[in-house]
Amino acid sequence: MKTQAMVMTDFNKSLELTEIEVPHLENGQVLVRLAASGVCGSDVHIWHGEDKRVKLPLIPGHEGVGYIEDIKGQHCSVDGQILHPGDLIIWNRGISCGRCYACQVLKQPSLCQERITYGINNPCDTPPYLNGCYAHHIILTADTDIIKLDDSTDPVTMVSASCSGATIAHAFDMCRIKPGSTVAVQGPGPLGLFAVAFARALGAGTIIVIGGTASRLDMCKKFGADMVLDRKSVSKKDRFDTIMQVTGGRGADIVIEAAGYPDAAKEGLDILAMGGTYLSTGFAQFTGYAQIDFFSQIVRKNAIIKGVWVSDTSHLYDAVHLISKNPPLFSNMVTHTMPLDNANQALELMASKKALKVVLTN
Structure with a gap:
């Protein structure tokens, strides 16, 4: 099976629509068909080479909502539900080690020095390759925290919970x-x-x-x-x-x-x-x-x-529930939607501040 992704091979250059072979899943991994991929202001900084965490080649995009297409073995949501193909999900964009001082003593996994973030410091030449949200599919690793969404959820409205929503939830947690x-x-x-x-x-x-x-x-x-x-x-x-x-x-x-x-x-x-x-x-x-x-x-x-540095799973959980209380209000935040292959235009819109929020749809 093959899929497509927008790949960044150099800073300040156009992303390229690239065909990628979907690898066989390892135990606990989840193949997700993306329904909405948020274009964040920090993606513009990544595109301009201003984020020192970035490793190329990269499939950008750390905000995603999508449908499970396949699972190897078992993967549960953060509230203990066994996940199945067809489930609509959102996930914590960062994966912390769970073992270091920040994770275990400070209880602040967002400060983990080993934290891996989809679409930022997880390049697409590293297994499982589909490591960013500017794509038709993404593979979530076994240690990714996943929240199962109600089937009636609008992915385009919910996707902002992944970053800006979770970050502000973190702020008010402080x-x-x-x-x-x-x-x-x-x-x-x-x-x-x-x-x-x-x-x-x-x-x-x-x-x-x-x-x-x-x-x-x-x-x-x-x-x-x-x-x-x-x-x-x-x-x-x-x-x-x-x-x-x-x-x-x-x-x-x-x-x-x-x-x-x-x-x-x-x-x-x-x-x-x-x-x-x-x-x-x-x-x-x-x-x-x-x-x-x-x-x-x-x-x-x-x-x-x-x-306030990024967020953890509890903050994403809070942001999801805030949006769920009033989806029509948060739908106003999305000023532009466009297909995946228009990702370069989306970045330009965000860079010029002509868009408040752009979401790529599949």
Whole structure:
């Protein structure tokens, strides 16, 4: 049996539609026919050669939802269901070793130094070869954590749970929202939208989003934002004054950086309340330095600053259930769908920010 995948053989070059022989499955492996493959903003950085984890040749794509086509032996979902051909599934994009200090002592498998990620550092010249989601098929290894989805689930809507949804679930796993808390979100992309949705679901009082794209800010309102501030038309000082006015001069209890720009950090710490928590989720690679006043922005505030690196299976589980509660809302996040062989166009759309979310379909 043969299948097709879009293969990256060099950075900043077009991906090539390539025919690949599907190998015989080993015990516990699962052959999945992909129904939806998400094109993530980090895929653009991978395409540009900005992610040091990447090994070529690569089938990109770490976000996938699909139907099981074949299983060798037995593989169970994370809640103990025996999986069968025909089941609709989503899976944790990362596979941690389960044995190291991060996995066993810290209980943070996302920090595992041996972590393998589909479509990022798992090249397609390594068995089982079908190691990324920009393909008609992917082979999941025996140690991949799988969540079985309801048959009525729309794969296109659900696929964003794999990355941006799970990452924001990880962020909120690191801090507790008290009822009535003010949450400020920097960046109205997929991460920002999930931040708004999770904050609303977890009981935030007021949610404020700062961003520079009017259409995305409007989308944030649909997801539950109470106020949006367009950084292109509202000055930094006016944004600060507005947030202080809304919060009675205290600032935001929780600020979530979902932009990936160093300048966001300084503003985020300025608007953070005394005793507040700053969660940085938007940096997938190095993009520069931020100048921080440790006394006034951190020490004087007793501020808590936490970096949020990827996610684990529990966070994916939370994101799946968040989307399942309101699929029509999350379907708004997907602005473009296109067939697999249009992957290069999809990357260009994401790079130009003309698309909020692109999903490849089979």
